[in-house]
């Protein structure tokens with residue numbers, strides 16, 4: 326199921342707090358950074374905060390710049406992004422500014438929470454998602470029913486922790502403010518629990534007045550059939566690698582990446598890499614990944630095209646090479662068409678060998694792009 330791109334945004338003190346315990350919201354960002362946040366808000370389809378943030382901060386969550394709002398309308402979008410909150414209890418203040426400013430508002434809640442919110446007269450579209458609120462179901466609802474493709478989650482710590490731990494966050498935008506809070510009762514950005522094991526990828530760091538913005542992407546593959554946000558990043562990279570292939574009239578252009586369970590890239594490759602006219606992407610990547618061992622047994626292979634099941638150019642097809650390397654998880658964008666090998670079923674070979682195969686069709690067009698010359 327395609328989900329929205331989920332961007333977590335937060336400002337944090339040097340000792341890791343989101344706020345203090347005083348009655349007023351602690352201002353951690355600088356004026357120029359608040360303007361950057363306004364720009365990010367203007368670029369998304371929806372902004373989400375937890376009910377705790379509405380209770381603590383009473384925020385409006387608007388796009389403040391009139392120019393940015395005008396640009397949204399000129400582009401055929403709503404003047405303001407959809408404002409979304411989540412609550413299990415539905416215990417929310419009907420007079421909170423969240424409900425009475427900006428454009429459309431949505432409360433995603435439980436069955437009990439919806440009854441409570443309706444009784445309180447909350448001025449929002451109230452959607453119960455069952456006895457408990459499951460984040461994947463909530464994101465699927467936003468994607469499928471509300472057309473949300475980019476979602477900015479602006480906290481608080483409970484929401485950020487859950488989205489990151491459940492591997493649903495595509496990006497973290499973190500602003501480090503040069504001050505300390507030092508109060509153990511103040512809310513922290515991330516709570517205890519299970520996070521991805523390895524390192525996230527730092528994709529940007531920028532000084533903005535006296536704060537520093539850092540942007541990170543998660544890197545850890547999902548497990549089995551469960552898709553993580555990082556799976557989508559790695560598959561997008563495999564599709565980019567496919568663009569590097571020397572074109573051929575008799576073979577597909579494919580990219581592949583091998584990634585360890587902790588998110589470390591082990592190897593990458595693409596078709597006909599290094600002047601070898603017949604090498605396949607997965608074969609090229611696996612040749613660099615080293616011998617079979619525990620690391621490969623827990624690794625994921627990302628391939629823009631389903632690994633081949635039969636080939637004339639070499640004795641072993643890629644599905645077999647992957648199994649022989651010990652890899653038991655493959656993520657791909659595009660099932661192999663009948664162009665060269667009718668009825669190829671690399672996924673079937675992999676599944677018969679005990680590997681999980683995940684197909685993310687939302688990347689199929691990107692995987693096909695360097696192969697257009699083979700169509701028709």
Ligand SMILES: NC(=O)c1ccc[n+]([C@@H]2O[C@H](COP(=O)([O-])OP(=O)(O)OC[C@H]3O[C@@H](n4cnc5c(N)ncnc54)[C@H](OP(=O)(O)O)[C@@H]3O)[C@@H](O)[C@H]2O)c1
Nearest residue numbers: 335336344375376377378412413414458480481482483484
């Ligand atoms: N510095 C920053 O960038 C920043 C940004 C935002 C917020 N903050 C600060 O963060 C603090 C608030 O953080 P917080 O952790 O207390 O609250 P929060 O994350 O904003 O909201 C937590 C609430 O959201 C609802 N919720 C979360 N996950 C849910 C789930 N899976 N199912 C159903 N409901 C769910 C629950 O509401 P119910 O209790 O109604 O069931 C829960 O109590 C405030 O002090 C605020 O100032 C700072």
